[in-house]
Amino acid sequence: MRGYQSALSLLPVHIRAGAEGLKGKERETAMEFRLRRGYVPTVLLPDGEKGIHEHPVKPSDLMYLQEAACRASPYTVKESLAQGYIIAPNGVRIGLCGQMNRLETGEYCLAELTSVSVRIPRQVMGCAEGLMDKPFVSTLILSPPGWGKTTLLRDMIRILSDRGMRIGLCDERGEVAACSHGENGFCVGRCTDVMTGLPKAKGAMALLRSMNPQILVMDEITAPEDVVACAAASNCGVSLLATAHAFSVEDLHRRGIYKELLERKEFQRLIVIEYSGGERQYREVKL
Amino acid sequence: MIHWMGGLLIVASCAAAGVQGRQMLRRRVRDFMEAEQLTELIRNHVCGRRAPLPGILEEVERRFPVRFAGADDTYQRMNGLSFSEYWRACLHAGGFDPAAVGPLAEAVEVIVAGQSPERVLEYCSALLAQRREDARKQEQEKGRIYMAFSTAAGCLITLILL
Numbered sequence: 001m002r003g004y005q006s007a008l009s010l011l012p013v014h015i016r017a018g019a020e021g022l023k024g025k026e027r028e029t030a031m032e033f034r035l036r037r038g039y040v041p042t043v044l045l046p047d048g049e050k051g052i053h054e055h056p057v058k059p060s061d062l063m064y065l066q067e068a069a070c071r072a073s074p075y076t077v078k079e080s081l082a083q084g085y086i087i088a089p090n091g092v093r094i095g096l097c098g099q100m101n102r103l104e105t106g107e108y109c110l111a112e113l114t115s116v117s118v119r120i121p122r123q124v125m126g127c128a129e130g131l132m133d134k135p136f137v138s139t140l141i142l143s144p145p146g147w148g149k150t151t152l153l154r155d156m157i158r159i160l161s162d163r164g165m166r167i168g169l170c171d172e173r174g175e176v177a178a179c180s181h182g183e184n185g186f187c188v189g190r191c192t193d194v195m196t197g198l199p200k201a202k203g204a205m206a207l208l209r210s211m212n213p214q215i216l217v218m219d220e221i222t223a224p225e226d227v228v229a230c231a232a233a234s235n236c237g238v239s240l241l242a243t244a245h246a247f248s249v250e251d252l253h254r255r256g257i258y259k260e261l262l263e264r265k266e267f268q269r270l271i272v273i274e275y276s277g278g279e280r281q282y283r284e285v286k287l
Numbered sequence: 288m289i290h291w292m293g294g295l296l297i298v299a300s301c302a303a304a305g306v307q308g309r310q311m312l313r314r315r316v317r318d319f320m321e322a323e324q325l326t327e328l329i330r331n332h333v334c335g336r337r338a339p340l341p342g343i344l345e346e347v348e349r350r351f352p353v354r355f356a357g358a359d360d361t362y363q364r365m366n367g368l369s370f371s372e373y374w375r376a377c378l379h380a381g382g383f384d385p386a387a388v389g390p391l392a393e394a395v396e397v398i399v400a401g402q403s404p405e406r407v408l409e410y411c412s413a414l415l416a417q418r419r420e421d422a423r424k425q426e427q428e429k430g431r432i433y434m435a436f437s438t439a440a441g442c443l444i445t446l447i448l449l
Contacts, residue, residue, distance in 0.1 A: 064369065067399060072370035073339035074401045081401075109401065 002185075003121040006090035007033060010068045010118055012061045015041045018053035026050075031146060033118040035062060044117075062113040069094045080173070082108045090185045091178025093119040121150075121178060123186045128155035131271060131282055136160060136215065138240040138266060142252060143273035148280055149243040150175055150219055152273065154186055156241060157217055161189020168213030168238075169194045170203035176219050201225035208236055218242040227257050234266045248272060249285055262287065294445035301441025308433040312426035315384050319419035321351065322387040326394070326415060330408040333398070340370055340395065354381030371396040386422075390414045 004027060008019055011033060019033060022043060032044040035057045042049040069088040070077045077086045086094045099112035127148075139156075143149050154176055161167045169192055171177050177194045178185025184194065193211045195203040200218050204226075207213055216233045218226060221242050230240055246252040249270060253259055261267065270285040328350060332338040344359040358377050365373060375392040383391075394411040398404045 067369060071339040071341055072399045073333075073341075075333065075398065075404050076337050076339055 003090065003092065003123070004030065006088070006185075007092045007118045007120045010065055010088055010092060010094070011035075011041075012064045014055070015053050015057075015061065019043060022052070030120055032120060034115070035065065035118075036115045037062060037113070059113070062116050065094070065116050065118070066096065066113060078107075081110055084110070085173075087174045089178075089180045091121040091175045093121070093173070093175055095119070119146075121175065121186070123154060124148075124151050125155065125158070125187075127280075128152055128159055131284065132156065132159045136165065136239060136241075137268040138234070139242075139269045139271060140221075140240075140261075140267040141243040141271045141273065142246045142249070143243075143275075144247050145245060147273045147275050149273065152271070152282070153217065153219060153241065153243050154188060157192055158187055158189045160215060160241075161191040164191060166212065166214045167192040167217055167241075168204075168207035168211050168215070169217045170198070170200045170207060171196045171219065172198065172200045172203060173219075176217070199225070201229040204229035204233060208233055208238065213238055215239045215241055220245065221257070221261070224257055227261055230261060230266050231264060234264075240266060242267075290449055294449055297445050297448070298438065298441035301444070302434070302438045305434040305437030308437070309426070309430040312422070312430050312433075315386075315422045316419060316426055318382075318384040318387045319415055319422055321354070322383060322391055323412060323415045323419065325351065326391065326408055326412045329395075330404075330412070333404045333408065340374075340398065351381070354383070369399070371399045386418055387415065390418075 008016055011019060015035070018041070022030060026043070026045060029046050030043050031046070033041065033052070034044060034049060035041045037059060038056050040051040040055070041053050041057050043052050066074075066086070069086045069092070070081070071089075074081060080086055081096070082100075084096050086096065088094055095117040096110055096113060097115040098110055099114070100108045101111040102108055141149050141152055157167055157169060157176070167189065169176060169188060171179065171194050174180075174196045176186070177188045177192070177196070179194050179196045188194065193207065193213065195207050198206060200221070201223070204216055204218060207216060216238050218230070218240070219242070221227065221230065221244050230242065233240060244252065244258055246255065246258065249272065252270075253262065265287065268287055270287060272283045272285060274281045274283055325347065328347065329340075329343055332343045332346065333340070341362055344355070344362055348355045348357070348359050355377060362370075362373055371392070374395045375388070378388040378392055390411045394407050397407050
């Protein structure tokens, strides 16, 4: 419930009052709050969006949310703002959408906000227990966005770390450990070293050089540099644990950077998250 | 005798009014100086180590304990108020001259809106320095005149009454 409360605290006061009205199952399964200018704010549940307030969202509501998310200091999140997201305290990811303007410097800045999504982070203790009964091999977790990759990853890290494995976590956006003021917002185990704020590739190299990890963890491999970092870690004898956006293994084979990873045999196991009837299932594929 | 004592009191109170006027001008200069120090403090934290604005309140409170007493604690308890609105209220409550409040409050307002803090704070600093110099000149020119005129006015009133 901590993640839910953190997400709630970012909403404008009158919308928050509506969201506080959610009870029981709805509160437990809520995935996102969505605010679109001119429409009523909604909460995203497994069976679709549901309105949480009767009045439409005003531009001032979106501005308030943005200010709360970046603690009134947009200069601290300039890079992520230009990419359309902010990570608020406690690992709450805010997606921003609207009119982007190109500055003289070539950078982009968000000039007009039209939609905001507030993703509710969760720690589901024990969700990875069934996947951890064998000795660990390099693993890639696959699923489309919002299906629980990061939640599964977090639990796998916790279990491995508590078993005494040294984990080096490159938490570029601070979503996995939700590190704030030097403290982890989520439990990621007693042997986990977290590098936050650095791009994944740089963070991975820094961890390899400085922390001597046995397992290197990266959330969302998206860039060719991440693949290079994976290869470097693998060549150093370090196991990998990572996530990627893909619906299925076939999907993964079709995409350039992942295809390269698979051909190099950097990963020995895939975990595909499947979602049916409101339930998540984990399917293991050996490579 | 009573007449002379009354006259003396009138002269003294007029002179005191002059002193107060001069003190007011001096206080303005001091306000601008402190506003400049405050801008410098914000600049060091924001531009130097990219600290978030609300995080600076604690340091501001430590450096200016009288003007910003309890500002940090109050902000922690605030709910639903924009930081720039809160900051403006703090500056007013801290007793700053309105001419010093303006640039400082607007600087934070535009930083919160997404402007580059380096340029904004530099401009704010320059504006405050200029206003401080104007206030100092005014204090030098008008301060003595206030004293002389008020004492002279007191003497004149006493003479007329006597």
